[in-house]
Amino acid sequence: MERLSKARVAAWRALDDAAERRTSGRIRLEGPHLVEESARLGLVETILAVGPVAAGEWAMKAPEAEVLEVSDDDLARVVEQKTPAGVAAVARRPDRAAIEDLGRVRAPVLVLEAVQDPGNVGTLVRTAAAFGVRMVVTTPGTADPMGIRALRASAGALLRVPVAEATLDRVLEAARAASKLVWVPDVAAGDDYRAVKPASDFVLLASNEGAGTKVVPGAPGTRRVTIPMERNTESLNVGAAVAVILAHWRR
Amino acid sequence: MERLSKARVAAWRALDDAAERRTSGRIRLEGPHLVEESARLGLVETILAVGPVAAGEWAMKAPEAEVLEVSDDDLARVVEQKTPAGVAAVARRPDRAAIEDLGRVRAPVLVLEAVQDPGNVGTLVRTAAAFGVRMVVTTPGTADPMGIRALRASAGALLRVPVAEATLDRVLEAARAASKLVWVPDVAAGDDYRAVKPASDFVLLASNEGAGTKVVPGAPGTRRVTIPMERNTESLNVGAAVAVILAHWRR
Structure with missing residues (x-):
């Protein structure tokens, strides 16, 4: 059995910090599902496992890892x-996408507009991946998708779906350049989503949990859509709204 | 300005405990949205507000409260x-429902089967309320819906929708007695949900995040339904699955 040095523990814990993940190009994972996914994708570098049997099994699953x-x-x-679920790992950060890729993706793109809760970021990307989204863009103010809470909530989808970073203006510009319509969910003032069918490669915006979107109503290349709900005291959280719209797209 | 005594602080903090909420019949709320909703529903008893202006406003909004x-x-x-968003309150716990009410509700019923994360409990009920669910049942192992994290995630829906407690067997029995079909989301082995239309008052089961459901496939009065997804590495979380099925029901 290996005793972890203080320096090694500190190096792992340093990866709790978004800036450190960015400069080092490394991320921290925990639990069998994420570690296995990172091994499958060839990203994993070091695995910590409890017990000789588990360590042996992980060495088989991830022959390239320490x-x-x-x-x-x-x-x-x-x-x-x-x-702790008996296993943790350090992995390489998956390759990022560039906003310019938006025009090349032949599938829906999900934009996270300052989505601040890491759990929401992960859940949104998990849902999006399940329904066929092939690219995610985060705007400033969005929780780091490479943090452990976001990764866990994504059930590994954040290791697979390319993520780009861009300002909201840059996103709208790239969508217009690619002739892709941007769907903006709106609690009340949009078209009933059931009456409109999105194209195969539209852009869906998930906006900040509290403040909502900064996309101006009527902005060129955008369309407000509303999910009809019971009375007006009720509302949907951003994850539920995105799930409903993407399920509609797949019908 | 009032200085809070240690005893008073202790009494408030004691409401963090589910057993204490149950025996005292009181719950703790924070943030303007939940406090306002509890005032609207006539549940609020004591409000703590920062600043004389806010205190005055709350006294107007909740004349019956201290x-x-x-x-x-x-x-x-x-x-x-x-x-903290400047305001907190102690309120009466909303009246609970009884499992026997399941037969009387003329709307969908949501069953939370050992849903363990309070955030998931709240989000599920928020989504359910938005789509017209009028009763919730929790089975043993479900996080207390009256805890602050669940209440917050529900955006107040948990103050409005009646919640009953029952074992899973008791739920299935009550649904059969009321001739209501129980929809059980299943990752793979169910009917495509898009091909079946639920009745106006079906029962929808949201199961435990990790273990899934304990409802046996083919159990009388139940129907497995599947939401088709990309490849088989992807999955939906329980909140997204419930949102998609309830949106389908409302079409």
């Missing part, structure tokens, strides 16, 4: 979850 | 959020 057998206590020092 | 003007620091002692 696998260390560690104690429960040592694993607890490098993970965020209260009940 | 309103105390407190300091920022004192408010921070009784709230869970890192950035």
